[in-house]
Amino acid sequence: MSLLVLGLSHHGAPIELLEAAALDVAARGRLEAAAVASEHVVESVVVSTCNRTEVYAEGLTFHGALADVSEALASATGVPLAELQPHLYVHYEDRGIAHAFSVAAGLDSMAVGEAQILGQLRESLSRAQRRGHVGPALNTLLQQALRVGKRVHTETAIDDVSRSLVGAGLGVATGVVGPIESAHVLVIGAGGMGALAATTAHQAGAASVTVVNRGAARAERLAERVAGTARAWDERVAALADADIVISSTGATGVVVTEADVSYAAQSRGGRPQLYLDLALPHDVDLAVANLDGVTRVGLAELGELLSTAGDLPQVDEARDIVTGEVAAYLTERSSEAVAPTVAALRTRAKEVVDDEMARLERRTPGLADADRAEVQRAVHRIVEKLLHAPTVRVKEMAQAGQGGSYAKALSELFDLDPREVRVVSTPPVIPVSTPPVIPVTDEEEGR
Incomplete structure (x- = not known):
């Protein structure tokens, strides 16, 4: 699955088109529902402000998700796709992550550095959570984006130059x-x-x-x-x-x-x-x-x-440096999490082998003293841990370097692993994957 961001903003669309494409709260929910109804999209969050209207989607396929989200956006706004397309931007995977963090930091706003986008982004995420349109992928991404936005306002002087x-x-x-x-x-x-x-x-x-x-x-x-x-x-x-x-x-x-x-x-x-x-x-x-x-x-x-x-100010450069570092850290962490199921599958397979051999020992040596049996079991576990240590550490290191995918695939083939099996992924992986809690925020239509 991959992140896809599709939208239009003040950077490339005239105000008249932004007005035509603006969505109220109900319309945002309908657009999200239409997006996740696609066979190519599993999660969706719509962010619509006076600066932008954009869809964040977790897609199963890039081209299929792009086509379906584009059609859903045109339908929701009532603007023909042919009129939208010249002004639409598309961000995929790494660029999509960088875009989300920049938006949350106020670096992509008309009023550069403005903090109001944090509340708007939070409300968008909360709405999508309550309606079941968002899952672990976008939930994690956007909550991390909110954290980055807060960090920018805390650690830089961008508030001193930001003009709402x-x-x-x-x-x-x-x-x-x-x-x-x-x-x-x-x-x-x-x-x-x-x-x-x-x-x-x-x-x-x-x-x-x-x-x-x-x-x-x-x-x-x-x-x-x-x-x-x-x-x-x-x-x-x-x-x-x-x-x-x-x-x-x-x-x-x-x-x-x-x-x-x-x-x-x-x-x-x-x-x-x-x-x-x-x-x-x-x-x-x-x-x-x-x-x-x-x-x-x-x-x-x-x-x-x-x-x-406003984008030429030094405080903005400081904010951009923070966003760049946060994007790199997020990508590294996500790469490590991606190999976690393979690591868990490898350790599950090792445990199965040890359990089978200990059961065989029990059948062949029924009179073996409990102390001796325990010592044999400890020895077998130590051997297995030493054998697994190098490939486990190596797959983590390669994941952090962006090369974990091929190594994890090689491990899966060599040890006949299937990280998708329920009994395997239910085993706690060495690299924990957490899902952030739902944000308890209510959304109210502005001025109503």
Whole structure:
């Protein structure tokens, strides 16, 4: 089985296509289910954010898995495969592992180094676990990726230079409406990104923060955390007129703030400038509002251009070095685990031979004293251990050097081993293989 990553992101796809391919929580689950229904795929996890939509799959065959996952992605997004293909990227095995670690570290994000991807990746994995779409392979990979992401933020200064989409947007906003300390901020949507927006605005010293959300309870909880005010969903148009900066990220499938809404707000404001920061995918704010006098709209495309130079910073190089080392360590460990069944089979076969010979000795020498019998058994075991020591150590060493596969195959043929037999693999291998626990995280659709 092999890892396959298929997707599209801000690196090679226009925002319009990313919007069309964006998936809500339910659609992500359906895409995973469609992928694992394929005879070529056994595990699947879908990660969909404002930067990317991608499928991680553990496949039995590369070409079969690639074809089936591609078709499933096109079906789930409603975008014809012919339109997706020019913008899709495919990462296989080693490159797929490196990609997963880079994503978790924030190195592949539009806002390089941003930490929000850790929560998004965790929620994606948790959802796939609960629905039975993920098994030991992707579970191990993505939990390791999460650990690597945490390590990058702990051991490097990437947080000092990382600018979230919200932070970058507020920087643009102050150039339009003036100091943040005098600005009234309206946040539409109380999901993950909405919470980040409200918190960032509050910490930046905004004059006030107002939260509007379809679910009033979530809006009130978020407003309370940022010493702000919650308003009802049907009051959002009126709330626009009071806001200097509007940040929207609801996860809705259609426009939430229309041109007519903004036009009404602009007239009520008497010409005072207003900025709309649209962090949603698909977009929440009608593109046409940018044509209104006194109104500035900033979307993901503009933020992407603003943040495009972050990848040249030395802190990012430090993070990349950590990811490179972690990928190498993961590959070495995985190579060692791959030969574990062969080692277990070899030791199981040796135990069978010893047991058979001791049973034969029992039949031929029924009067042998217990002490003498025990000594014979110890001697036989010592001989077997000495004979097995060299091939066991050697197969581990070659596995770490990436050459364990051929040596393990030779051992299997020489000793007539079948590592797939249940009675063999049930024997604890010398190299332990662990399955990480399920992450108890609930997923909630943003802004709902």
